[in-house]
Amino acid sequence: MTAIGVFDSGIGGLTVLRALKQVLPEEPFIYLGDTARLPYGSKSPRTIRNYLHQNVAFLEGLGVKAVVVACNTASSVLDGEKVSGIPLYGVIEPGARAATAACPGGVVGVLATRATVASDAYRQALMRLNPEVQVVSQACPLLVPLVEEGWADDPVTEMVLQRYLAEPLHANVAALILGCTHYPVLKHVVQRLVGPHIQVIDSAQTTAQVVRDDLAAGRIPKSTNSGGIKVFTTDMSPAFRDLGARILAPYPIESWSLADL
């Protein structure tokens, strides 16, 4: 009964784990939140690559059969990187595919961390799917701390979002990718601010579908018993445990342990 591994720099990746659990209720999951070294979003590719290797090695040590890199910043350095013998899934490709499907001819907006924007990973993934696509990227360094402060529904967050959305709206985007796994928590606010005609894409769901398809096709062995969720973090902070449980609800956390990385 080997689990599927999922990791993120913090607890934001639990939005992806929740989407995975929704489509794969039988599967056991092991989550690693690298909370001692978060955020990844302001760090260099060299450091992020280093963390990627360590995190995958930690999960492989626990015998996982696949790893979902539920972190856009870490997904942005996956390309061409030799990391592991087991299947690795990033969140950028599925998000790009959903955006291309939603607006075949239009402009695509991307909200992400500074590092993800600087990596140009979304633009490259979108261009591979449609060489004509226009991409408007906006770095949003304040959104993660706002989510972690628990201010998702707050006038301050709305004011910050209005600032970050000004350029994508001015460019008439037809689809808007939430390019950080913390951002799905803000999806309803973003959707309200941009209006119903812009499709707001959170890559958690699309990534979960890719993994489900690979299980169905036999590219990853299936589990048959009902599996639980084990969480490891590289640091213990009560605030993160509360927020983590809120994000994962209604799925319970079987255990929460410290990972020494």
Next chain:
Amino acid sequence: MTAIGVFDSGIGGLTVLRALKQVLPEEPFIYLGDTARLPYGSKSPRTIRNYLHQNVAFLEGLGVKAVVVACNTASSVLDGEKVSGIPLYGVIEPGARAATAACPGGVVGVLATRATVASDAYRQALMRLNPEVQVVSQACPLLVPLVEEGWADDPVTEMVLQRYLAEPLHANVAALILGCTHYPVLKHVVQRLVGPHIQVIDSAQTTAQVVRDDLAAGRIPKSTNSGGIKVFTTDMSPAFRDLGARILAPYPIESWSLADL
């Protein structure tokens, strides 16, 4: 010609280095910004202690004669900790002393990171100086990212500060300690929001005076030639270099190198 070492989780501690350079222009300084692992403010005491030891060891390896822990979160775990044979200076004690001097009988407010507030270090330092003191602490997790976004003078920052200042103002504080080395960048906004009757204390200056007194008293050997500033960071990010140079101005940075911690 051994230098004085200064470290912080990021570039905020450069406000302390700047204050040190102002009163000790002859001294050479080596600064370590642990940007790969910032922020410390949301991490556990165990992890922060671990980082403290590694950072001091790195600076000792470069031959420094003293270390200024220019980080409130790391200073909050200094007490009773066996770290090094050379003198170590935290920023909490000097800030507490300045606040006690400013308002001998009044209520003291402390703005700080979550970890510093949870450590109770300011309350304990203030109580040692005046057992009757009343302390109102406010965790302000959004202020560091706002400073790093370059939004010091911005309506969003003002709105966030008004939220964080509500409780200290309601408690009628007579002095307000800026308990994080990033916050001096916001000092003028805070002073404007709280009005002229509340003394806003930034511990950079008071810490610099303690170090200068120890040099004058011969507890640390003096340097006689004019010394420069060398900066090491554990990660390279262009945004931090720009902000770092702005904080340190008019003092130039002699070199900026990567520290592999």
